[in-house]
Amino acid sequence: MFLSRTLHSIVLFIVFFMECTGVYASEYDLSEFDLPLLEADIPVVLSAARLKQPRAEVPASVTVIDAEQIAAWGVRTLPELLRFVPGVFVTQDKFEHNDVVAYHGSTAYMSRRLQVLVDGMSVYKGGIAMVVWDDIPIALEDIQRIEFVRGPSSAMYGANAFLGVVSITSKKPADTEGVRISYRGGTQNVRDAMGSVSTIHGKSSSRITVQQTSDDGFDGLQTESSDKLEDSRRHGFATGYYEQDLDSGIQLSFQGGYKYGYTDVRKGLLWQEPRSNFVKAYYGSAQADFNFSSSHQAYLRAYWQFEKRTQEGIACIPTVALDSDLYAEWEVNPQWAKFLGIGLPTAVSSADPATAYASNQLLQQLAFGSSTPNELAAIIEQATGERYTLSQEDVDLAQTVVLRAYDGTGFSQFSQPFCDDANLSYDGQRSDVEWQDTVQWTDTLRSVTGINIRQENINSQTYFDGKVTSYLYRAFGNLEWHAAESIIINVAGTYEYESINSPEFSPHIALNYLFSPRQSVRLVYSTAIRSPDVYEQKPNYSFDVNNLPDNYLGVQEATYFIHQVYDNRRVESEKITSYEVGYYHNISSIGLEMDIKLYRDELTQLISQYVGVAAPSLSNDTEMSIEGVDWQFQWELSGKNWLRFVGAYLDTDVRPGSTYLFSQIEIEEFQTAETRLSAQYSGNISWHHKGEGWNSTLSYFWNSAYDASEADPNDYRRYEVNLQKSWRYRKLTSSVTLFWHHLVDDGELLEADQVYSTNDLYSIRIGVDF
16 A cells, blocks of 8 residues: 555656656657766766666666765764665664664664675675674775665675675775875764875875774763773774786786774673673785776686684573583473573572562472462463463473472572683684676677675684584676667576575566656566575584582583574575665756655565574564665755755564464564664755865754654654864865764663763864875
8 A cells, every 4th residue: 555655656756857847758869878878977886787887777776975975974984874875774783782784674683684895895794694894994084985775686796685785995096195194082982093005106006004993882871970881892904905007908906904803792691791802804805807898898806804703701600501401401492491591590699689589489389389380381470571381391390400409408509600711702714706797799788797606614612613614606697788768678687506505596677767868767676685694504502611610410511501503493595575666867957866766675584583692593484574765865056065865764564473482572572673773764964065175064864763663662863063174285185073963862772771971972083184
């Protein structure tokens, strides 16, 4: 119903707009369709079809952010920059405090349904199915443009381009010749520094960039004192870029870098002290671009990445959690095993006398009582609010486990803690080779084809009991056909085989009807997949404890009861089918560019719950429908002013699948997991003014009905102001930039502790270029 009403409204709008502006195709000189592809005033997109295409001919919805806009907005991080894309939502993972970026509906746990490329190289971590934005080694000052392809893109970029692709293109070293130095300081202990040196030597050019960023994140709930959320971060990198043009029409480029840093992780239930997630990473790439002729180009690219993530600390667990009967119960009734191994011991040792007393009474009931499974489940539900399904075998096991801790007078041994070093570290390595070939066959037909081979290694004694290797083989292609002067058809597809997943094929078909070179309607059908990662598909998690002190279990070595084995996993790829109607118009006479997208997405086989060490199994049958409208308008009011307005409306319907393995609370959590990060209405508007030696940008963001799963959904609104003053003396340019971030609403971003102690955040940046 919504789709048909909105489609009708958009068609009426397009007809009305064409009538008002007089832009019917019949009124155009059709020779305009022969304009050169890269004519200066016709916007071009590079990523959607792996071809250079005028904006009206692009077979997808795309948002382009260029270097001028990045400087104008003045944000610090890539996730904050992507807030300016319609339908994009940004939050923070509540467990490890990584930034999460989602397009339309997605979980708030991790960024795992967007493919992110930097100069064509994927930063998506296949071993753990996520993008860690702090690990991307590129300074915002080195970015030439970002193209966000808003919609399923597996047909061109393979698995994990599920909801879209973020393609980041860095500036060529020759475009940044000289020295650039900047420093930023601000509230939340923001301390950022960047330095870059670029040189040109004949037909070669090079750049070295170093950067370090740090901040204290949110303040948490205890905002009257120091930062209690433990989400501080400090990251840095050094990168190099070398480019060489050869006389034979070949261009060579080499990139490499080193990344280091840490993000604090919340203490958690079992950890003795807060801990940090440390990372060290290296990468290197080489690419050769071949210009065989004006109608035939190709490239060969190879890259290698290595990272080591270290997360260590002291974990304290109750001795009962090492009981071998609980280890076996975890595979039969994990909810009950978790209650006996964590929930009940924690309550028994509670500082609240009433809680401790009630828990000890329950221990007595479990050890010596004669309650039926239903009676016992009702008692626990009344105390915890969680529903339990228990069998007589579950009750008998609980009696055995509890009686082991009975010392003749009480159950003090049951919750007796044991502390030891815990290691949640892992390292991963990727090798990737890709060949792409582009051919202009005729005036109306061209193609791009390619192959990609990748090897992923991930090594962790805790998560995988050693090393796991996966291989991926991919073939992709797109055929662009100008079927008539005003009709363009793109047919694309990717076939890929991955050693740990089933083979998949993802097609994409689009038709663009051009009213003129600057105005078109597009119809798009596409599918995409997100392939399960190694941790989802082949976990082998266990935590072994050695040299135990004397204990009532009488063991010196034991294994923590929470574990995972991949024999229990039968996880298929997440899938999406998308239908899109889009309208694009560039009215150069008044400087207005617009794009409107109407869509319906059907998502199936979703993994909606948190994928972590305490997840005994994964449900892979959640379904979701999303339909709505995205819009983006950019208006160059004059040479000194531009106005940008983007927004989105979305309507979702989530249908959970099998739920028998989960508690009622867990079912409700992953029912809302897919929509909790999304706002029904969202948007932002920016106004930029360029003066003589200074410029200013004012932006306003809003998310209405944010976190709609709550009884009282949040509105999230904020202003941002970026003011810059620059001075030029001969070859030296200096600048001072003041950034102000004002939160209109007092509520949290998403989680209850994602709050600041003030609604106003400031920073000042000083830069020198010469």
